[in-house]
Every structure is written in structure tokens, then in C-alpha cells.
Amino acid sequence: MKKITLLFTCLAMSLYIFPQQTISFESSEGYTTGNINAQNSWETTGDGGGGFITNQVVSNEQATNGTISLKIDKEPAFGGQSSPFVGAFYNYATAVPYANAVFSADMYIDTFDSANTSDYLFGLVNTTAGSFITYIRFTFEGNISVLVDDGIGGVTVEDTTIDWTPLTWFNVRMELNNNSIEFFIDNVSIYQGTVATTNTDIEQIRFAHDNYAGFAHVDNFRTNDEPLSVNEFDKSTITHHYNKDSKTLNLKSSDLPISGIEVYSILGQNVISKSLNHTNESLNVSSLNDGVYLVKININGNSKTIRFVKN
Numbered sequence: 611m612k613k614i615t616l617l618f619t620c621l622a623m624s625l626y627i628f629p630q631q632t633i634s635f636e637s638s639e640g641y642t643t644g645n646i647n648a649q650n651s652w653e654t655t656g657d658g659g660g661g662f663i664t665n666q667v668v669s670n671e672q673a674t675n676g677t678i679s680l681k682i683d684k685e686p687a688f689g690g691q692s693s694p695f696v697g698a699f700y701n702y703a704t705a706v707p708y709a710n711a712v713f714s715a716d717m718y719i720d721t722f723d724s725a726n727t728s729d730y731l732f733g734l735v736n737t738t739a740g741s742f743i744t745y746i747r748f749t750f751e752g753n754i755s756v757l758v759d760d761g762i763g764g765v766t767v768e769d770t771t772i773d774w775t776p777l778t779w780f781n782v783r784m785e786l787n788n789n790s791i792e793f794f795i796d797n798v799s800i801y802q803g804t805v806a807t808t809n810t811d812i813e814q815i816r817f818a819h820d821n822y823a824g825f826a827h828v829d830n831f832r833t834n835d836e837p838l839s840v841n842e843f844d845k846s847t848i849t850h851h852y853n854k855d856s857k858t859l860n861l862k863s864s865d866l867p868i869s870g871i872e873v874y875s876i877l878g879q880n881v882i883s884k885s886l887n888h889t890n891e892s893l894n895v896s897s898l899n900d901g902v903y904l905v906k907i908n909i910n911g912n913s914k915t916i917r918f919v920k921n
Contacts, residue, residue, distance in 0.1 A: 630832075630833070632830065632832045632833075632835045633700070634675040634676050634679075634831070641678065643668050645664050646666050646698045647663075647664070647698075649668065651701045651702070653698075653701065654666045654698055654699070655697060655699075663685045663687075666681070666682050666683065666696075667680075668681075671827070672718050672779075672827040673827075674830050675829050675830040680827065680828040681825055681826070682696075682697045682698055682817050682818065682825065682828065684821055684822065684823060685821055690728075691821045694731040694747065694818040694819050694820045695816075695820075696818055696819055696820065697818030698817050699815065700816075702812070705811035706811060708786050708812060710786070710787060711834060712784070712832070713784045713786075714794075714830075715732060715782055715829070715831040716779050716829045716830045717730075717782055717826060717828055718826065719824070720776060720777065720823075721777055721824070722749075722752050722824070725822070727823045727824045728822040728824045728826075729820050730748045730818070731816065732746050732784075732817055733745030733746075733757075733816040734784065734815060735816055736810045736812065736813050736814075737814050739810060741807045741810070742757055743805050744756065744758060744784065744791050744805045745757045745816075746782060746784065746793055750822065752773045754769075755769050758801075758804060759789075759803065759805065765807075768801065768803070770917075772917070783795075783797075786805070789805050790802070791803055791804065798904060799916055800917055801917075815833075848868075848914060849862045850916055852918045852920065858892045858893060859892070859893045859905070861890070861893070862889065862890050862891075863890075865889070866889070866910045867886070867887050868886045868888065868907060869909060870885045871883070871884055871886060871893065871906065871907050872905070872908075873895070873903050873906075874905075875901070875904075876904065881898060882898075895920055900921050901920060902919050903917070903919075904916070905917070
């Protein structure tokens with residue numbers, strides 16, 4: 611059983627706009643290699659004795675933007691933990707309003723193998739309330755899960771049914787629109803829902819693990835420094851619904867007609883391609899095997915990718 615031995619250092623809509631920000635941990639930004647604690651508004655987990663852990667570092671081993679990144683790694687003085695709270699935390703000088711915000715980072719995570727390797731987490735926190743607003747978690751089994759509202763008055767850690775790839779860089783993005791949240795991996799939407807803690811601004815970002823074997827690198831950490839994906843469709847909003855009884859995927863565009871779709875398996879195989887020309891379209895997917903599929907929707911020269919489960 612994973613045991614907790616480290617100290618976990620743990621509203622209303624704001625009327626200001628948080629500026630754009632990108633952190634790539636370079637020396638030009640005031641970072642130096644070594645312990646990230648106390649560098650430029652970063653802190654690490656408490657060590658239970660009044661100090662802070664020291665193995666969460668600015669590193670020159672891996673990078674996507676420049677030559678430096680943040681490395682979160684096992685603290686050898688402590689054992690594995692019950693949840694991912696060992697890591698590096700960035701404290702905003704001014705809280706980021708939840709009404710309209712985008713958070714993203716490039717991540718490179720070590721391999722996974724059973725219970726001996728770590729879970730990793732990219733989370734949004736309100737330190738005043740002492741709660742996660744939401745997070746995306748990369749498990750030691752290779753799964754991606756998210757912390758969201760369960761729709762019946764509680765919260766849940768939901769399996770997205772999408773796997774993550776070890777030892778390669780990928781981009782993680784979370785888009786907030788009031789209390790709605792959408793998660794992306796490499797610009798592909800993998801989950802949409804409601805945040806776990808509603809009506810709450812973001813005061814801190816956490817990159818954390820549960821102190822089992824392995825490490826992760828973080829680079830190109832952005833706050834509001836890229837457009838919302840919905841802008842790609844100008845004024846159009848896409849909704850979709852899979853009808854299990856008729857084996858059809860129903861698509862609706864609020865403004866411009868859908869010009870075409872491409873359906874891919876999670877292995878990247880194109881299984882359906884079709885030209886379309888209406889705002890309401892229905893696609894027969896009865897020929898597909900049960901499983902998770904990605905659908906690229908084309909509108910007015912732009913595209914967006916959604917996920918659906920055929921069963």
C-alpha cells in the first residue's frame with residue numbers, strides 16, 4: 611500500500627484579465643539548473659520537517675523550447691505515496707480567472723510498468739480553498755484520467771480511455787470556459803466535462819508524482835498564451851452524439867456546414883472518410899468494431915478532432 615510520509619502543502623469570478631505567460635525554464639527567464647524551489651514563484655512539496663524536498667529540478671537533460679526544462683523526479687529519502695503530491699508548484703501572483711483560461715505544457719514521461727512506477731499529474735489548484743479545480747493524470751498503467759464533476763453532486767476521477775506514450779514529448783492542454791473543461795493531447799480533444807471545483811479561480815499549478823520509480827520533464831508551460839480551440843471554427847459550435855441503438859454518430863454545427871469528416875482508430879488508421887455539406891449530419895458507423903475512435907471534422911477550411919466510443 612502506498613503510504614503518505616510527506617507534508618502536503620496545501621472565489622468568485624474576477625473582473626480582470628490574466629496576461630499571457632510562457633515559462634520554458636531558460637536562463638534568460640532567470641532560471642538556474644538545480645533545485646526549482648524558490649525560483650521565480652515555484653515551490654516544492656514540504657518535507658515534513660519544516661523544509662522542502664530537493665530533487666525537483668531545472669534540468670538540461672531534455673527540452674522542447676530552448677535547452678532547459680523542469681524535471682520532477684523521485685525523492686530517494688521517502689517512499690512511494692498514496693497519490694501524486696510530490697513535485698513542483700507554480701504560484702500565480704494574481705489568480706487566473708476560471709471564466710476563460712487555457713493552460714498547457716509539453717511533457718516527457720519515463721516508461722511505465724506495473725505498480726513500481728509513478729503516476730504523474732498536471733493540476734489546477736486554488737490554495738485558498740485547499741482544493742483541486744481539476745487535473746489530468748498519467749497513470750503507471752499507461753492510462754489518462756481526469757478529475758471532474760460526476761454529475762450527481764460529487765467528483766470523480768474519470769478514465770478517458772486514452773493511453774499515453776512514454777519516452778516521447780507530447781503537449782497537454784486544458785481549456786476552461788466558466789465551469790466547463792476540455793482536455794487535449796497534441797491538439798486532439800480527449801475529454802469534455804465540468805470541473806471538480808466550480809466557480810473558483812486558479813492560484814497554483816502543480817506538476818506532481820507519487821514518488822515511485824521514474825521521472826517526467828515539463829517544458830513550454832503556458833498560461834493563456836494560445837487561442838482557444840473553438841476559435842478555429844469561427845462562429846460555429848460543434849456538438850455530437852452517438853446513438854447506440856442505430857449505430858450512428860450525429861453531428862451538428864451551429865452556423866457553417868460541415869464539409870467533411872475523417873474517422874481514425876486509436877492506432878491512427880483512417881477507417882472512414884466522407885464529404886458532407888450540411889449543418890446536421892448523421893454517420894453510419896455500424897461497420898466499425900467496438901472501441902474508441904477519433905473523428906476529424908472539417909468546416910470552412912478548419913478542423914477539430916473529437917472522440918467517441920462505439921459500442
